[in-house]
Amino acid sequence: MHPQLFFQIARHSGTAASIIGTTRLNARTSLSPRAHPIHLVIAALTLLACNVLAASEPIRPGELWLDNRAQHVQAHGGGIIKERDTYFWFGEDRSKDNDRSKRHVACYSSTDLVHWTFRNQVLRLADPENFGPRWLLERPKVFYNKMTKKFVMYMHIDGPANAGDAGNAYVLARVGVATCDTVDGDYTYIRSFRPLGKESRDIGQFIDDDGSAYLIFECRPTKGFYIAKLSADYLDVEKEVSFIRSPLEGGALVHHDGLYYVIGSLMTGWKANPNQYATALKLEGPWSEFKDIAPPETNTYGSQSTLMLQVVGSKQTTVIFMGDIWKPYSQWDSRYLWMPLEIGGGKLRLPEPREWSLDVYTGEALIAR
Ligand code: DGJ
Secondary structure, eight states, rough: OOOHHHHHHTTTTTHHHHHHHHHHHHHHHHOOOOOOOOHHHHHHHHHHHHHHHHOOOOOOOTTTOOOSSSOOOOOOOEEEEETTEEEEEEEEEOEEEEEEEETEEEEESSSSSSHHHHEEEEEEEOOOSSSTTTTTEEEEEEEEETTTTEEEEEEEEOSSSSSOSSSOOSOOOOOOOOEETTSSSSSSOOOOGGGGOOOOSEEOOOOOOOOOOOEEEEETTEEEEEEEEOOOOOOSEEEEEEEESOOOOEEEEEEEETTTEEEEEEOOOOOOOOOEEEEETTTTTOOOOOOEOGGGGGGHHHHEEEEEEEEOOSOOOEEEEEEOOOOTSGGGGOOEEEEEEEEEEEEEOOOOOOOOOEEEOOOOEOOOO
């Protein structure tokens, strides 16, 4: 058993004692009559540890996250949607052995947000519009449209101004759209465009309590980021809802306890920086001043925001900060930093990363001591 987990168990000493008591009684009946009580206690603790581990394997920020194939999860810059009891995680698939002429998006599923099953490389896209060999696909996000019954994927599409250019590969500044009839099928690329006619780089997704779907996109010329409503079929970006004048990317948004909280990162390429948050009563704003989500010297503990995921359970609601720990020279090995946020009353804080466990049914999160 991991020592930190033992502390968690110890902190629940009331429950632990009663479980140990029960196990001890059972153990007495099945063990040799000469067994010393200390052995029984050890046996009971081992059983207890196994039960606890089976029930709630921890989430380990920054470590390798292995899927059902024992391969590191490739869902960088990703987003998550929930369909019935299942979470689907989409993100950039940067696997080392990918066909380098294509760009890839992978999809994984989980019912506990801990164990992830690889479902499909839902997008294996060859240059769709003659963008040139250096074209980019980043930060895919999938929405489900109830009216059309289609899953609609948005992605940041970029590349140099002219296909053959050797310079900046972040000039096109567009979004791409792809659709599929099933959540984890092969998505069909539809087109790319500039949302609301504006430059768009990092994108984020937000689904409000009434089911309305929004795209968040960063726009450099206007020095801020937009929250924009999608059209009824989700195939277009229809209406600016809010423009937040702060040069931030990696936009993530959540509606929690009557307040909207938005997080963004400064623009330092792949290098981590102090991510910040602001709040508003209405999506339209006005938005508060931005404040750091973690001590600034930690640079968000080496991560960059991609999504805030709300887990509404029977006992409480947990909002998870989902961040990427980028490794620009070995992207396939980039890691994930997920932690339950301390959030409420207009304040938001990312705790120092540690192992933690989550019960998706009760919504309870427990951080190891
Ligand atoms: C920061 C963005 O958030 C990433 O998605 C990626 O575009 C890097 N910049 C590239 O430098």
